[in-house]
Amino acid sequence: MFKKIIAKSMSKSPWIYHVNTGSCNGCDIELVAVITPRYDAERFGFKLAGTPRHADIVVVSGPITSQSKDRLARTLEQVPEPKVVVSIGSCPQSGNVFKGSYSVEGPLEKYTHVDVAIAGCTPKPEAIIEGLYKAAQILQEKREAMEK
């Protein structure tokens, strides 16, 4: 019974840790907009956590710059299992306008498995909420898979 409750709770209370890897702040602002009264992602139990140790979902925005590469790797490592990685915006996927720059070492797939990628420059808050909601479902699946 507990297993079921836990697995169900996984999707109902995903805590987010946000990593900025050289983003232009556009996506960051939209992510913050998601938890404002207008969009209110807390309806689904989303909460911004202060440390990767508490996080379930790691949200990455920005192309991966060479400076932030190691930091990102360390932060991702410190998140406890089960965890889900979500990328916001086009930058982590393709590099967007920063592609080809000497200091950009994207895309994110090179370093970690990305579970949900939210495209757009910048994605709308509605899109972000949907992406995060899907991430929460993936979290539950991962937890169920862990038990087996």
Next chain:
Amino acid sequence: MSETVVTMLTNAFSVLVFPGLLFVMIVGLLLAGIDRKVLARMQKRKGPPVLQPFYDFFKLMGKETIIPDAANRRVFLAAPIIGFVSLVVMVVLIPIGGYTPFGITFNADLIVMLYLLTIPAVALIIGGSSSGSPYAGIGISREMVTMMAYELPLVIVLLTVALKVGGGSFCFSLGEISAWQETNGALITHWELIPAAIAFLFVIPAEVGTQPFDVAEAETEICEGPLVEYTGAPLAMFKLNTAIKMFVMTALFTVLFFGNAVATEYLALNALIVVAISAGITVLSMTLAHAVCARLKIEHLFKFYWTVVTALAAISLVLVWCL
């Protein structure tokens, strides 16, 4: 022989089910949920479901527990459990609606309550300290300063109540304070104690560590302070501790300022009344402040408690002493 068995069973029941472990877990998490829901409504949000803290708790139970290399493993794991257990024991000691499961001789005393209240905070501090993180170092220092800040007004409020009830004789027992109000009316209706009650309302959020006074666990500046390295089940325990503290503090308020004046003959009804009053106080003292104020700086917090709140409590003390 059978009598002892029955006594033992009732005792075990009161420790493990009501008003102990199970009851307090459910009520504490429920209060936390109400707090979050009402807060959201105050901010014109829809807000999370009332059961959200339960989801959080169970989710954290299902996460991996990482013990950092720098941490002292034993202390790191023991700290949340110690804090939790002492909170549960404290709840058993608080006479909810005059109900004392272990008889009056093992009733709570004001000073004992004061000291038992420090144990969860100390557990948080020691646990955070043992994790070896510098963020936790700053967090525990803030937690400790917060504790020093609210302790002074809390002490004065408790002594004021004891003076009022004792009236020239010595009275520290929560049970007596509770019973006194049955004949003399709730203490909240005695006008000279109203400043003390307000001071106590201010003490509650600092003791629990909710928004304007949560400098110790400021997630945006010091990454959750003492909790920075905690994951999984121990973190769930700490979250549960915070929730239970809400109930303990509000129940203490109920006993001190309403006492048996609101008690009826039926235990279940009493429990319901106490939970209802607790929820009301939670909204009044914690949610309202959370919605209205931004987080204070630690030195402002200290100054606030040692001036405004202490002054309120001291006014009551002097009034009670003089009258």
Next chain:
Amino acid sequence: MIIVNYIVSVALIALGLFAVCTKKNLIKIVLGLGIIDYGINLMIVSIGYVPGGTAPVYTLSDFANFVSVSFVDPVPQALTLTSIVIGACVDALALSLVIMIYRKYKTVNADEVRRIRG
């Protein structure tokens, strides 16, 4: 005039305290301590004084003649002796410490011998 003794002893104690509180030289501070001791010793000796008293020794003739003798109280003198010995020890220990301090700090100024503070 016994009263003079008391005045002098109080004056000595005050002088010693003054020296300890104001003099910056460690050796002078030790001397101040010595002066306090002497003041107190003088006071104790004076306590035992009885006007017209003799040495506190009975002789056989005293017993034989049943002469009522008045003699000074011997106990304070014993106390004084003890106290003088103790005072000398204090001074010796203090001076030896001053020597050691001088070796480490290269000064005997009280304002500079204060590494432990706050």
Next chain:
Amino acid sequence: MMEMFNNYEVVKHFPVIAVMGLFLFAFLIEIFGAKCKIIRNTLTLIATGGAFALILGLIPMVFGEGNVISYWMGDWKPVAGYAIGIGYEVDALSLFFGLLVSGTFFLSSIYSIKYMSRDHHLGHYYTLFLMLSGSVLGLVLTGDIFNMFVMIEIMTFASVALTAFRNKKGIALEAGFKYLILGSIGSSLVLAGIAVLYMQCHTLNMAQISSIIGGAGLNPSLVFAFALMFAGFGVKSYIVPFHTPAADAYMAAPSSISMVFSGMVNKAGVYALIRLTYTIFNAMDIPAVNILLVTLGAITMFIGVTMALAQHDFKRLLAFHSISQIGYVITAIGLGTALGLSSGLFHAMNHTMFKGLLFLCAGAVFYATGTTDLDKLGGLSKRMPKTTICFLIGAFSISGLPPFNGFASKWMIYQSVYAKGVESGNFAYIFATIVALVVSVMTLASFIKVTQAVFFGQLPDKLKDTKEVPFAMRLPMWIMSGLCILSGVFYRFVDVNVLYPVRNAAFGVKNYISSMLGGEAAAAASNVSSEEFFTLWDPKLWLILFAIVLLAVCIVVLLGDKTLGAVRKNKASEESDGKYATFFGGEKSTHSHVAGSDLFWGFKKDFKGYFKFMQGMHSGSVNDYALYVVVGTALIVATMFIFVL
């Protein structure tokens, strides 16, 4: 064998044998043990252990049967009720302190064997050590006030020499010098008081002085003597403003010595104060004396703890806590009620245990790392786990967390102070209760600081090779920890079996006089108002409750290992280190020490003016410190003359 302890004629020799034995062994060590380690250690252990055993042997006689043991040196019995010779008089109060003294010295000597093994000239060390123990033991057992003064002086010499024992460091010499100057001013005050007292009473025996004063009442000279001796013993128990040398000396002395300083040497001053106020002058009915003691106690505890918050050195911090805790004791004994006295004595006893334990932990840290500077230490809990546990027990005890012993005694103190306030209708006592409660939290705060700065937090690279201290050093620490817990849980037992006889002895002045001087038959021992400790707290039941809930939680957690979460206890070998590294916001973990000076800045910022002023007052100058003593004495004398006369 057991018959022996009930035979008065045998038992009455025990106290004097214990004291003289210690002095004798002190010189034997200098003769035989200067070179040979084994002889030295054996002689020390025999001397301290023997003294402890002899004092233990007095328990059935004094605690059990309520007798008072009186012993006249050279059998100079009093003639016609006039005491000439030096007498030893052991009632329950003396025995209580005697037990603490001999026990503390015994444990300290066990600890010293390993702890001091790296120093040189240990023959001198043990000589001085035994001199110190003999003098403190003599002080608490004697019945003669001049003998008390002599013992105080021997105590001062031995303390000074031991403080300056590690004379390679300048601070040890400096601390020793200050200790000597202020200590001998204090002794001079006592001597002057004795002189004035002798002038009035013409005797030096405490029992006889007490009976004379009890008959004649107080006159100005006696009040003057009282004030001088009060100030003198105040210097010896290091109440504010006389506390300054204590803080220096406890810091500079070796830890085994700091332990006995804090554990017993200042407690000897407290004992002398109790004797002075309760027995000799019988002054506890005078409200002004009560208020004076309570005020001094409250000031002492507040200044001690706030100064401790500002310290950077482990041992100096502990030293200021000693001062603060003595404030509690003084406050409690100043009440003059039965409950107050027993709570004060209980706290004195507990303080000996937990502060001794904490100093031993500081010594262990010094032994293992070579420093006690809070800014240089950190993360030792992984290297010295056993010391950490001992330290935590001591720290929780001193901050008064239930169910450790500090809680039991502090709780009695709050109760007695508050009860006195309610009964006497004096607001000062209520205020003192509030101060005591707040000081307790601050004590906790400064121990959190030590915990974070020394045992938790990050391990500096320099201390990577630190080792746990040897068993011989840990043994006394374990004993002390065990005592801390036992006397906290079974405080009721201590209260009934130890503190009742002691407080009856302190209040039974008539009994004390008559058993010393003969005279009328001993009055009934217990003429004390039977004021009970009003208890609603039973740590045993609480512990049982705690155990039940703990068990329940543990069962859930153990079951949950499979069902609830993927709790992994240990790092699997193939995993990378990054996952288990400390979180630094994504940066590589580096050493970043959060400790010592900067820990409570939020608090210190609001009290910036106060801290600046207090630190300025502790200027380190001998002149200033001597001035505080003079001013403090003058204030005490003035208060006595205005309010007591």
